[in-house]
Amino acid sequence: MEEALTVLGDPSAPTVVQRRTHDLGLRVGDDGNFRSFGDYMHAKVSKLLDQCHSGVPTTSAIFAGISIYVDGHTDPPSHELRRLIIENGGEYHHYYLHGRTTYQVAANLAKTKVERLRASEKIIKPEYITDCLKKGRLLPEGDYLLFGGKENAPNNANVAPVQQFFNRSRLHLISTMATELKRFVATMQANEAVHEFPSRAKLGHLVGPVIPTTPIICHIDMDCFFVSVALRSRPELIGKPVAVTHSSANSNAYGEIASCSYEARAHGVYARQFVREAMKTCPDLVCVPYEFDAYVATAKQLYSTLARYTLALKAISCDELYFDLGALCAELSITDPLAIISIIRAEITAVTGCVASAGLGPNWLVARLATKKAKPAGQVYVTAEEAPEFVQSLPISDLPSVGWSNCETIQEQLGANVTTCRQLVERSLPELRSTLGFALGEKVYRAIRGQCDPMEFVQSVDQKSVSVNVNFGVRLKDKPALEELISSISTELKGRLEQIDRAGMLLSVKLLIRQPDAPIEPAKYGAHGPVYPLRKSCKLPRPTTDADVIRINAMRLIGGFQPAVVISDIRGIALHMTKLFTLAGQPIASSGGPKDGTTSLWQFIQTKTNKDGQIADFTWKPITKKKPIDSSNKSPSKAVQTNIADADSEDFSLRLSEVVNPISHRPTAPKRVLGNLPSLPPALTPPSNQFSSICIPDRRNKALNVAGVLIPLQSPILDADISAVLFHLREYVLSLQLRPLKHLISDWERHTHRSSDPAASTAAIARACRFVDWLCLKLHGSVVFGDDDPDSGGEVDFFEKVCATPKKTTQKTVPESPDLFCDDAVAEVAVSIESPKKARKRRNPPPQLFQPQKKPKRPIPKKSSAKRRVIDVINLSSDDDVIILD
DNA sequence: ATCCTCCCCTAC
């Protein structure tokens, strides 16, 4: 069975995976009422959630996320069905939209039509709509289906392994849903003007003469969400220990439990536990499969229901949100908040068929903790007066931000006996800060007193980063396989960036590498097992969504690890994009957005690609003098040109800063960007420290470290200093390290500006620019900074002279001066470049912590261990998928 | 001091 292992990136994999997929989707125990996996539907979470009829008066949200097209004559007739579906939160389509319309509604199935149907289409009887309304909730499709809903596997043959993985990953699903629901809330809030609150009518009898002013936040969370959804169509399992998982209830199954019923929890079962572990303490556990599409629909129903009362919402996750209940009470003049919540919860249950619990408190923190107390199927209001005592009665691990690690830190530093918040109350703020850090310490200090930062009920929509992670089933046999997987992930990342209208400037790669002593295959099929992470990031020449640019740079980053990565030991790959811009090129302030953006020298390079699309050569684009361009010009690339042209009339050093560190950052957003960083011929390729700065100011020695050579700078700057620096600056240009070039100039600028002779500094910087131009002219026949100095002829002579025979400054560290244009010399000097990064506390034989799993509350006593040593408790009893420590 | 970068940690 070894060869059947899921291998992402192995071309032989799809067939194998597909067969299993087929089995999985129709596994015994899945009654087919809902598909286990919306192989296509759940990839389109956003589409389901997009069907937002903000402003349309509706009476319920039963059909939220559902759309219908009515085919032929039906009873009730199509216009009636249209009214019913829209009034109850669904969508009516006048045409069947493949991939968008959930159901075709038809009284019967014309035989001639069946042949033309795609497997993914679903035809359902009109009674389905009316019966759902009678029951007040979405029913299982069951016998209402005339076609479809069962056999959706055929498409899987074409689904790439990465997509297969995401289509089955619950964690991917809930992440995606959370993001989409935030957008859903943000959209509703943006459409506030046309939004209505039909369910407020239900609160009429609560309205009184007093307008309350008490601040109350409400937190709502579905009880064992995935299980609740599953039990809607399995009423016989209500009251039994039930878990949602890919595995069947098998005492040897390594499938993770996503959610379990409260009956199962009473036996010690918890989310993230392996089924085989759960079976040990709960032998009667019933395992049921996922219903991804149903979670999407139900989540939207939950949010839509709340939106019938208020838009002061804050989305948290697929089954959980906060809202400003105090504001609602005030607006409606209602003094009994719990009565409102009873009505809302009843509506949620009526619409979704699932139970929600609610916590009320003076702030979001207390509300959240109250929810935990309210569960299952309850609601609790903790008033401001009760809050401190209430929180202090709870275990510290209940506090948000106190997870596995921080809990251990607290017990290590403040006493192993510390388990409840009350035991922390006596600790001073400085004490907690020194234990947990400045901000976390304060957070905890305030939390145990029932306090927290206020919550905004305006849904933020600005993402700061986008990432794609595949840490399951990664087994790569060679570089092409790696490249293929990177390619898939890059394409996925591109799609996600474009979906949110963003391009990114900073790309990071994270690999999970099998620990040296770990078995090739862990006990759990496809799992990464004990691993350590490797990370590397690079700045892209400009904001991009281009899959090729992402792929090529990711491969470069991976190739840059030292020692080299053993491809077959890679167990996980993640690509992370930060420093986001809109596709139109506007920086996103919240994304750590470049306050000082860098205009890359890419702006000035014309590349030539070879037949493989790789950059074979480049020339410098001369910067011609231009009259200032109309500043209303919106084209980003022209805007940069404008900056430079505008600077013509200004002093030279100012113009330099425009080039290396422009004041207004306006990156270009070309339709297609260059496929690669410019690379030199192999002989000139600099060593692997490609992303490190070649120039480091050394303040203590009043010197510049240029390419590993320490050059003391005197004040005022002497010609000798300049020539030494310029000589080594040549390495910069040769190695095309554009970011370092910027740093060199700015570092130098900073340094020299501190000197006693600013005029000398300006002159020195100007001279550096002349040097770059001179060098580029020599090497490529054009210049970077332009030549508007009538004196420059003399400058060239100067450089020819001083650089060809650089003076031996008093420095022993300055090497023998080679001929400037001798390739051997280039190689020699390049080799002398040190790696300036101070070898970050590299855990050298890197066994290291990876994602310690949250410790279960009940089972498994904590293993007392040395500081920072972490055991993966969930895997503790398994044969080999253990460990981790650092 | 304050910022920046590279991580770890947390939550669902």
Add this chain to the structure above:
DNA sequence: TAAGGTAGGGGAGGAT
């Protein structure tokens, strides 16, 4: 078999 993703907070330590 099994599908261990993802965004954001923030700490540590170096750069500015």
